[in-house]
Amino acid sequence: MSIELRHPMSSLVIGTISAAFFFWLAAVSFMTGTHPVATFGTALCFGVLGLMALPMVADYFFARHQVSEDSIDFGRRFGGRGVMRWSDVRRIRFSPTMKWFVLEDVSRRKARIATSLIGLPDFARIALAQAAPDALDPKTRRLLSEASLGRRPRVWL
Incomplete structure (x- = not known):
């Protein structure tokens, strides 16, 4: 899927x-x-x-992404694509100033997932299930949990 x-x-x-x-x-x-x-x-x-x-x-x-149980195929703002396997994700954090989730793999490549994207709850569910537990800090885990329920991170505060 x-x-x-x-x-x-x-x-x-x-x-x-x-x-x-x-x-x-x-x-x-x-x-x-x-x-x-x-x-x-x-x-x-x-x-x-x-x-x-x-x-x-x-x-x-350009910033369109395909998320599966195995990997995320991500697009960048000014073109270019990348693929990141969930098993290679070493860190997921939330950037409060830019309002996006930043995924970083073992080779330090980054994928940025904006909180305004259609499909964010599905991404959050897959990220919580597939990413290594130590890749998420407590705040990011809480925000992803809320996003998986359809509650996006607040944009203005």
């Missing part, structure tokens, strides 16, 4: 609309400004904000 983890369509919509909005503001600012330095600076700031929304779009397309 294999389970797909993927971002919801809302991630693509929010990322695309945010990027388009800030790029549009950058263009309007650049075209309508009267003071050259202020116009360039404002347009640059809006352009940077638009670029900051693009990783959300990239995640939607």
Whole structure:
């Protein structure tokens, strides 16, 4: 049995609309400004904000994972894939700032599983069953247990 983890369509919509909005503001600012330095600076700031929304779009397309009882086939934000066998996972921890679970294998490769992914409860159940008991710290074990019941880690606090 294999389970797909993927971002919801809302991630693509929010990322695309945010990027388009800030790029549009950058263009309007650049075209309508009267003071050259202020116009360039404002347009640059809006352009940077638009670029900051693009990783959300990239995640939607590339950060898709296949989880089975034997392994996890994971995708990375900017392309590239990897496979990690559960028997090779040496550590699973939760990153509170990024809101994802980080799996690390014996060769120090990392897979990042966002808490917003569709299929997270199934991932949590498999991770709890297949990962070595000493790979999980108490906090991560508690968060995975809650996620397996459908209660995702809190995003805003």
